[in-house]
Amino acid sequence: MYTGFKHxxxxxxxxxxIVFALALVFHIIGxxxxxxxxxxxxxxxxxGLIASHLQLLVGLVLYFISPLGVSNLSGDTMKDSLGRLYAxxxxxxxxxxxxxxTIGYSKAKKATTDKQKFTKIVVxxxxxxxxxxxxxxxxTWALIN
Known part of the structure; x- marks a missing residue:
């Protein structure tokens, strides 16, 4: 289960x-x-918003089932840069x-002008x-190594 969630x-x-870069470029051009x-x-x-929330959900599950996540929080972990990064x-x-x-998407939805909408998303x-x-x-990213 852990390996599946990690992948x-x-x-x-x-x-x-990829989605984020495309959305950002699209809004910058606009x-x-x-x-x-x-x-x-x-x-x-x-x-982009949905992809980020999906990533957060999977990441939170992984954080609680991973040996590198919440179960690894200790003083020794804080001394190790890779352990601190994961935990x-x-x-x-x-x-x-x-x-x-999420705040940017919400503010863009409520903005009244097109320029404000583009600016909120871009920022x-x-x-x-x-x-x-x-x-x-x-x-250690599996897709690169």
Whole structure:
């Protein structure tokens, strides 16, 4: 079960990065060209939001069943950079990132002008993506190695 969730988490992460990059580029182009905020823009932002929430759900399950997750929180873990990354930094930073993504989507939905909608998505999704990229365990990521 653990191995299956670990592979699922890695696969969804790759899909999330692709979907997110495309949605972000789509919104940046819309912002720079002063386009109208269309249904396509809304769907792209929504797909990014759904992918991030799915990744969070799988990640939380993995965190509680993994030997590297919550069961590994101790003083010794905090001294080891990789252990600290898995037990504390990766989950905490990614929860914050997904909260920012959710806030950005919500604020864009409530915005009254197209420029505000594009700006909210670009700012909040960029912050979320930066945080996500900063805490991916690149050295052990199954899809890369």
């Amino acid at each position: 699922l988490h890695s696969t969804i992460a790759l899909l999330l990065l 912002l720079l060209t002063s386009s109208q905020y269309s249904k396509g823009h809304r769907v792209a932002a929504l797909v 504390l930094e990766h989950p905490l930073i990614n929860i914050i990132a997904i909260a920012l993504i 909040f999704y960029s912050l979320g993506l930066i945080l996500i990229l900063s805490r991916i365990p690149w050295q």
